[in-house]
Amino acid sequence: MKNLTPRQYQILEALRDFLNKKGYPPTVRDIQRACGISSTSVVDYNLKVLERMGYLRRDREVSRGIDIGERERRTATVRVPVAGYIAAGEPIPVPTPDTWHLEASAEALEVAEEMIKGREEVFALKVKGTSMVDAYINDGDVVLMQAAATANDGDMVAAWLKKENEVTLKRIYREGGRIRLQPANIQMSPLYLDPDEVEVQGRVIGVLRWLD
Amino acid sequence: MKNLTPRQYQILEALRDFLNKKGYPPTVRDIQRACGISSTSVVDYNLKVLERMGYLRRDREVSRGIDIGERERRTATVRVPVAGYIAAGEPIPVPTPDTWHLEASAEALEVAEEMIKGREEVFALKVKGTSMVDAYINDGDVVLMQAAATANDGDMVAAWLKKENEVTLKRIYREGGRIRLQPANIQMSPLYLDPDEVEVQGRVIGVLRWLD
DNA sequence: CCTCCAATCGAACGTGTGTTCTGTTAATGA
DNA sequence: TCATTAACAGAACACACGTTCGATTGGAGG
Numbered sequence: 001m002k003n004l005t006p007r008q009y010q011i012l013e014a015l016r017d018f019l020n021k022k023g024y025p026p027t028v029r030d031i032q033r034a035c036g037i038s039s040t041s042v043v044d045y046n047l048k049v050l051e052r053m054g055y056l057r058r059d060r061e062v063s064r065g066i067d068i069g070e071r072e073r074r075t076a077t078v079r080v081p082v083a084g085y086i087a088a089g090e091p092i093p094v095p096t097p098d099t100w101h102l103e104a105s106a107e108a109l110e111v112a113e114e115m116i117k118g119r120e121e122v123f124a125l126k127v128k129g130t131s132m133v134d135a136y137i138n139d140g141d142v143v144l145m146q147a148a149a150t151a152n153d154g155d156m157v158a159a160w161l162k163k164e165n166e167v168t169l170k171r172i173y174r175e176g177g178r179i180r181l182q183p184a185n186i187q188m189s190p191l192y193l194d195p196d197e198v199e200v201q202g203r204v205i206g207v208l209r210w211l212d
Numbered sequence: 213m214k215n216l217t218p219r220q221y222q223i224l225e226a227l228r229d230f231l232n233k234k235g236y237p238p239t240v241r242d243i244q245r246a247c248g249i250s251s252t253s254v255v256d257y258n259l260k261v262l263e264r265m266g267y268l269r270r271d272r273e274v275s276r277g278i279d280i281g282e283r284e285r286r287t288a289t290v291r292v293p294v295a296g297y298i299a300a301g302e303p304i305p306v307p308t309p310d311t312w313h314l315e316a317s318a319e320a321l322e323v324a325e326e327m328i329k330g331r332e333e334v335f336a337l338k339v340k341g342t343s344m345v346d347a348y349i350n351d352g353d354v355v356l357m358q359a360a361a362t363a364n365d366g367d368m369v370a371a372w373l374k375k376e377n378e379v380t381l382k383r384i385y386r387e388g389g390r391i392r393l394q395p396a397n398i399q400m401s402p403l404y405l406d407p408d409e410v411e412v413q414g415r416v417i418g419v420l421r422w423l424d
Numbered sequence: 425c426c427t428c429c430a431a432t433c434g435a436a437c438g439t440g441t442g443t444t445c446t447g448t449t450a451a452t453g454a
Numbered sequence: 455t456c457a458t459t460a461a462c463a464g465a466a467c468a469c470a471c472g473t474t475c476g477a478t479t480g481g482a483g484g
Contacts, residue, residue: 007461023269023279025236027441039463044443046461057235063275063441063470067235136421138348138396156423184350209348209419210327211368219431239471251433256473258431275440275471 004055010035011046012055015068025064086125086132086143086158086167121147122205134183135169141209143169145202156184156204163197169204216267222247223258224267227280237276292323298337298344298355298370298379323356327418333359334417347381347396353421355381357414368396368416375409381416 004012014034018026026034028043037043047066051058059065127141135156137143143158151157157172159181170181170191179198181191216224226246230238238246240255249255259278263270271277323336339353347368349355355370363369369384371393382393382403391410393403 005461022271022277023237024276027275028443029441037462039465040442041444041464042462049460059234061442061470063239064236065234065442133348133397136345136348136350136353141348141419185345204423206423207353207419207421208327211416211418217431240473241471249432251435252472253434253474254432273440273472277472 007035007042008046008050008055011043012050015056015066019068025066025068027064080122080124080144085128119146119205123147124208132169134185134188136184137169137207138209141207143207144205146205148203149200151200151203158201158204160199160201161191161193161197162199167201172198172200219247219254220258220262220267223255224262227268227278231280237278237280239276292334292336292356297340323420327356327420331358331417335359336420344381346400349381349419350421353419355419356417358417360415361412363412363415370413370416372411372413373403373405373409374411379413384410384412 011031014031015026018030018034028040028047031037031043031047032040035043047056047058050056055068057067059067123145125143125145127137127139127143130139132138132141145158148157151172153173155172156169158167158169159172160167168181170183173180173182175192177195179193179195181193181198183190223243226243227238230242230246240252240259243249243255243259244252247255259268259270262268267280269279271279323334335357337355337357339349339351339355342351344350344353357370360369363384365385367384368381370379370381371384372379380393382395385392385394387404389407391405391407393405393410395402
């Protein structure tokens with residue numbers, strides 16, 4: 001996304017503040033006052049820029065006719081079930097459609113919408129052990145996954161290596177009749193395997209780490 | 213709560229509809245049109261009644277100054293300013309109270325409350341380069357920091373090494389008159405330094421990583 | 425019959441508010 | 455050096471919009 005100028009950011013902040021506090025959008029002059037701008041035309045000018053950039057929607061000739069996207073107004077957070085642990089020596093516990101909504105008792109995680117970006121069937125796994133360090137993932141980290149049996153070239157996936165009896169997180173590439181698994185750590189060498197030796201268990205969306 | 217007359221119910225419905233559709237509240241005349249009422253004063257009259265009954269809040273003399281209480285703003289999510297980049301060769305740009313809500317952060321990040329846990333003065337930095345790999349942090353990751361000039365033993369901190377002219381992320385321990393900086397990677401050896409060679413720039417709260 | 429009052433209507437008033445127009449300034453590039 | 459453009463200032467315009475006021479209607483209660 002494009003960078004905002006300080007003024008644009010300032011106006012967006014003022015907009016959100018006003019909306020939060022009052023419950024309805026500000027007028028051009030409300031924004032002008034909040035930002036210490038000396039002319040309404042400056043506000044109008046920047047609002048037009050922000051609209052062109054997609055940060056908001058305006059209705060012309062309408063007082064307070066500013067609409068910040070739904071995304072920003074509502075709870076931008078999603079509950080993600082924690083399906084279990086991910087470790088080197090065992091396949092990851094991918095939730096099935098049956099178990100998917102039975103997660104009431106199980107653990108869940110509150111994740112910002114920004115992390116998920118509207119994806120469905122997302123779950124989380126806690127990393128056990130240090131076998132993922134070549135993906136810069138440490139013991140105790142949380143991995144966000146999307147259930148998927150297939151993946152596109154370049155996707156970071158959880159791959160079950162049947163022969164080695166081991167799960168690993170690597171970027172996947174199809175090359176000729178083989179599959180290349182590329183570690184995030186570029187100093188490490190890729191793995192070349194036959195398609196029937198690898199089973200994609202899910203796509204890796206992101207990584208979360210807490211430090212206390 | 214008391215029963216609504218058909219007219220009041222009708223007006224409330226029109227209000228919600230408009231708000232959902234447009235993103236901002238309607239004017240008196242918008243409601244009038246939507247309800248097929250022939251006078252604005254009728255709308256005004258009924259809005260006053262509804263306000264007295266607590267169904268909404270109005271700001272007088274303000275166009276579209278209607279606030280339905282329904283928009284509950286439970287912030288299970290927190291906006292965190294992105295202060296800039298963190299790289300090996302330069303100190304991190306810690307926001308000062310002046311720049312906190314201003315130009316320094318042209319960007320912001322939506323983060324789940326769970327990540328912050330109520331902490332104040334939290335900001336984010338984008339990692340540039342691979343100098344933090346010994347903390348399992350890769351190029352492009354986002355580090356959540358809490359502004360702090362001091363730290364407790366065991367805290368993960370952003371430490372500015374004056375002699376080396378370099379910032380690093382390590383756990384800090386005071387041992388005797390010296391300071392031990394312990395990499396997250398236990399295979400790497402700790403650094404021992406004099407207190408005046410180290411400047412704590414902030415505490416590391418967490419790490420975020422997106423994979424696309 | 426009457427009064428009382430909630431609910432509505434139509435019109436008018438004053439100002440809040442989006443918009444536009446004319447300039448000015450600073451930065452950029454040919 | 456001049457032309458171009460983004461960003462801003464100040465003033466003015468037109469009308470959208472909240473408010474108010476007088477009048478009417480219809481029902482409830484005496």
